[in-house]
Amino acid sequence: MKKYDVIVIGAGPAGYVAAIRSAQLGMKTACIESYRNKHGEPALGGTCLNVGCIPSKALLDSSDQYYRLLNTFPEHGIKAEKVTLDVEAMIARKDQIVRDMTGGIRQLFAANKVEWLQGHGKLLDGKVVEFTPHEGEPERLQAENVILATGSTPIELSAVPLDGERVVDSSGALEFTSVPKRLGIIGAGVIGLEMGSVWSRLGSQVVLLEAQTEFLAAADTRIAREALRQFERQGLDIRLGARVTGSKVTSRNVTITYEDDKGEQTLTVDKVIVAVGRRPNTEHLFADDSNLLLDERGFIHVDEQCRTNIPGVYAIGDVVRGPMLAHKGSEEGIMVAEIIAGKPGFVNYNTIPWVIYTDPEIAWVGRTEQALKAAGIPVKSGTFNFAANGRARAMQSTAGLVKIVAHAETDRILGVHVIGPMASELIAEAVVAMEYGASSEDLARTIHAHPTLSETVREAALSVHKQAIHKAN
Numbered sequence: 001m002k003k004y005d006v007i008v009i010g011a012g013p014a015g016y017v018a019a020i021r022s023a024q025l026g027m028k029t030a031c032i033e034s035y036r037n038k039h040g041e042p043a044l045g046g047t048c049l050n051v052g053c054i055p056s057k058a059l060l061d062s063s064d065q066y067y068r069l070l071n072t073f074p075e076h077g078i079k080a081e082k083v084t085l086d087v088e089a090m091i092a093r094k095d096q097i098v099r100d101m102t103g104g105i106r107q108l109f110a111a112n113k114v115e116w117l118q119g120h121g122k123l124l125d126g127k128v129v130e131f132t133p134h135e136g137e138p139e140r141l142q143a144e145n146v147i148l149a150t151g152s153t154p155i156e157l158s159a160v161p162l163d164g165e166r167v168v169d170s171s172g173a174l175e176f177t178s179v180p181k182r183l184g185i186i187g188a189g190v191i192g193l194e195m196g197s198v199w200s201r202l203g204s205q206v207v208l209l210e211a212q213t214e215f216l217a218a219a220d221t222r223i224a225r226e227a228l229r230q231f232e233r234q235g236l237d238i239r240l241g242a243r244v245t246g247s248k249v250t251s252r253n254v255t256i257t258y259e260d261d262k263g264e265q266t267l268t269v270d271k272v273i274v275a276v277g278r279r280p281n282t283e284h285l286f287a288d289d290s291n292l293l294l295d296e297r298g299f300i301h302v303d304e305q306c307r308t309n310i311p312g313v314y315a316i317g318d319v320v321r322g323p324m325l326a327h328k329g330s331e332e333g334i335m336v337a338e339i340i341a342g343k344p345g346f347v348n349y350n351t352i353p354w355v356i357y358t359d360p361e362i363a364w365v366g367r368t369e370q371a372l373k374a375a376g377i378p379v380k381s382g383t384f385n386f387a388a389n390g391r392a393r394a395m396q397s398t399a400g401l402v403k404i405v406a407h408a409e410t411d412r413i414l415g416v417h418v419i420g421p422m423a424s425e426l427i428a429e430a431v432v433a434m435e436y437g438a439s440s441e442d443l444a445r446t447i448h449a450h451p452t453l454s455e456t457v458r459e460a461a462l463s464v465h466k467q468a469i470h471k472a473n
């Protein structure tokens with residue numbers, strides 16, 4: 001039996017990072033990945049690179065450019081006539097980015113001497129891994145350590161079965177070859193909002209059906225309220241408290257049936273995207289006699305350091321508890337590789353940033369004001385609007401605000417919540433501040449270049465102490 005120090009199953013942002021770090025630390029490492037892209041070619045990078053973070057951001061950027069050309073360029077004095085849209089070229093650009101990025105992981109594997117085993121991996125008893133190549137017979141491999149990083153897949157709704165044509169999941173939503181006139185999206189979470197933004201900017205009439213009555217329940221309520229206002233202003237039709245009960249597909253359209261507080265409703269659209277969340281990939285991953293334990297929600301059970309119940313077997317990324325975010329999985333990958341190498345690996349789960357790449361972008365780190373208050377923690381907060389920021393005005397992106405929540409007695413920053421231009425980049429400063437245990441006064445006394453969007457973060461920190469300069473406190 002071939003022997004390895006580390007076998008990683010799954011090469012998404014959790015698994016490929018774990019594999020590279022393991023190899024960097026001198027361990028003989030193999031990574032088993034079964035994914036084949038739409039051309040049938042084996043590819044590394046997992047959901048994130050192939051059908052998630054990267055392709056969605058490519059389309060968000062393309063659609064943003066198109067939208068601005070039509071809607072905001074004229075105010076800059078730039079007028080474009082006869083603007084046309086080539087959706088196939090847009091999709092082809094996205095595909096090329098994916099190809100480049102996944103090819104990059106292949107090169108990193110080669111440079112770090114990570115062996116890529118193309119096929120399916122399964123954990124057997126005694127840290128033996130069964131590897132079934134795409135073509136060929138299963139082979140057994142012996143590992144000192146196994147890292148399970150098999151990720152997640154979209155949850156399907158029995159009331160709205162996918163047909164790959166009119167009813168698709170998030171992967172299908174990245175492949176439309178024309179702009180649907182009317183688009184229904186089930187689920188107004190992160191993925192539903194991002195996909196809705198793409199196709200709405202390109203001209204679709206978008207209706208989002210969301211079962212919960214509260215919009216973006218995980219976000220700070222002030223931010224969620226502002227987000228709803230901005231999205232509705234852009235024309236997104238967000239129907240809360242809408243529980244989808246059925247669907248009927250014809251050759252021309254799809255009719256969705258849903259219930260809200262007024263009773264049964266119907267919605268007829270040209271295409272539907274089902275974006276109701278993701279579930280962990282654990283099917284065919286382990287033999288019964290491996291005795292791997294799952295938790296009550298079907299995720300692989302792990303402790304704070306991603307150890308499963310089997311010594312020497314770890315699990316990371318979307319297949320375990322915690323937010324389904326690429327960078328969370330990658331950090332767990334590094335932690336586990338370092339623990340295996342005898343180093344003190346650690347992930348600070350309190351400082352994982354969240355980002356929603358809509359316009360305005362939404363980003364936060366730490367806890368919301370409502371969660372802190374519910375936990376009985378005394379807090380004070382400060383806010384600052386982008387409308388009062390010179391750079392935001394120059395960019396013509398003035399919607400939104402920064403909110404900082406700090407401990408009422410110690411002033412330690414407990415949460416930073418941003419809705420506005422480049423929120424995804426601005427949040428990094430807040431993550432560093434929280435990682436170093438900063439107080440809001442520390443942030444307020446830090447010099448920020450002028451004119452920058454980051455001055456909004458500083459002003460929000462000043463506002464915690466009612467000392468903001470560019471607003472009436």
Ligand code: FAD
Nearest residue numbers: 010012013014034046047048052121151317318324325326
């Ligand atoms: P995955 O990326 O799912 O990778 C797991 C890999 O394991 C897959 O390639 C799979 O083929 C392979 N695999 C599974 N079982 C086996 C097996 N038995 N043998 C061999 N291989 C196997 N997150 C962000 O942080 N930022 C974003 O902007 C963002 N945008 C997203 C947009 C969309 C549309 C979607 C769908 C997701 C987005 N996410 C985003 C979430 C992000 O993609 C996931 O959190 C991340 O990919 C999880 O990484 P992972 O390595 O745990 O799993």
Ligand code: AMP
Nearest residue numbers: 187188189190209210211244275276277
């Ligand atoms: P996320 O977990 O961010 O991908 O968001 C998924 C969203 O889909 C959540 O806000 C859920 O409340 C929502 N959702 C789940 N099931 C349904 C359903 N049957 N109808 C409408 N929305 C749903």
